[in-house]
Amino acid sequence: PHSENRRVVVIGAGPSGAIAAALLKRQGHDVLIIERQRFPRFSIGESLLSHCLDFIEEAGMLEAVQAAGFQTKHGAAFGCGERYTDFDFRDKFTEGHGSTYQVQRADFDQLLADQAALQGVEIRYEEEITAADFGGPRPSLQVRRLDGSDYALEAEFVLDASGYGRVLPRLLDLEAPSSFPLRRAVFTHITDNINDPHFDRDKILITTHPEWRDVWFWTIPFSNGRCSLGVVASAERYEGRSLDLDSCLKAFVMEAPNLKRILKHAEWDTPARLINGYSANVKALHGPGFALLGNAAEFLDPVFSSGVTIAMRSASMAAAVLHRQLSGESVDWDSEFSTPLKRGVETFRAYVESWYDGSFQDVIYYERAQPEIRRMICSILAGYAWDNRNPYVAEPRRRLRVLAELCATPTPA
Ligand code: FAD
Known part of the structure; x- marks a missing residue:
């Protein structure tokens, strides 16, 4: 034919x-x-x-x-309980776009x-x-x-x-x-009505569940007053929870104190969806x-x-x-x-692994971090994971291990 x-x-x-x-x-x-x-x-x-x-x-x-007319994004913010830290892509080690x-x-x-x-x-x-x-x-x-x-x-x-x-x-x-365990995401779009003065619409907010460090939420604001909101967790963390996706997501979100506060006026107007083992x-x-x-x-x-x-x-x-x-x-x-x-x-893989074992979370919340190291980490969060001049790209696993040990050392009296 x-x-x-x-x-x-x-x-x-x-x-x-x-x-x-x-x-x-x-x-x-x-x-x-x-x-x-x-x-x-x-x-x-x-x-x-x-x-x-x-x-x-x-x-x-x-x-x-x-x-x-898309929502500008200048960085990534992280929250866990009362802890908060953020990275601004305009202040990073690798040259390149500062906002997206x-x-x-x-x-x-x-x-x-x-x-x-x-x-x-x-x-x-x-x-x-x-x-x-x-x-x-x-x-x-x-x-x-x-x-x-x-x-x-x-x-x-x-x-x-x-x-x-x-x-x-x-x-x-x-x-x-894949080398990663199966995780699933439940997510929706909401009319967010956020009026919390500390919420930065120009950043994605990644929130860690207060009880399980391997469970996290994304809050992604759009320019039209709406947000994408989702939870990511392994199958066992969903055990015993509602099979109704909307209730499941809402219950998860309400367990994170910062999200509960930020989203208190949100209108949940869109059915939640599920992505399994991605x-x-x-x-x-x-x-x-x-x-x-x-x-x-x-x-x-x-x-x-x-x-x-x-x-x-x-x-x-x-x-x-x-x-x-x-x-x-x-x-x-x-x-x-x-x-x-x-x-x-592979650079991203090292950071993802270290996110789920908790060590990268210790690194980003570390209060005495050197600004230059934060600028190197920021480059990776901005996507510049191929820049070998960045030591945290060239040797991610070794560098992360050293940093994590430093963060675990108690503050001198
Ligand atoms: P896609 O965007 O999936 O496009 C593939 C296209 O191929 C589709 O339009 C499809 O219809 C078409 N197609 C499929 N089969 C056929 C066929 N047989 N014949 C013809 N056409 C076909 N990435 C980010 O950058 N930021 C995020 O915040 C983010 N969040 C995520 C959250 C979750 C829960 C998940 C699972 C992923 C997330 N990602 C995120 C990843 C992102 O979704 C993908 O990496 C991205 O969409 C990949 O783009 P792509 O062009 O490879 O494929």
């Missing part, structure tokens, strides 16, 4: 797909995105880090994002996809990749339209940006277990004729809001290597894509 021939096919029009497609199109390559859903569509992952603006800028989309945004992903993802389309990327919505064959001379994909009919697509190269769809990992048997990994980030971007490859954990930043960083790195490959140069996906991408992911 006849099949359509394209240069690059991208699976999924989320942040990683839109950015990768636009970057390749800007280099003059033919790019087609196949997206299963109709946009706008809900997606989780609303708090952005500063570093992802570097890729939005590279893709020529910064002005459009700046003009969209908190976004309703339905609007944000549509904006990025529309920007890619404006630059000449073709996007077909409500079409789904259902099969893939990388055994022949050229990769070939099976596409299913909304009416159930199928057609075949051939490409020189396929970028899988399908997020939790994990299309190629599933079809090519690349899935691998961490995932793969055996390889690339193979002949394909590479995996963003969540299609690996997803660590939401605590540091690193997902969209890693997704866009992978898009930028893959687009650069692929551009050179399509231009006839010989490239090495391992040393030019996989290995350097994983370096930053």
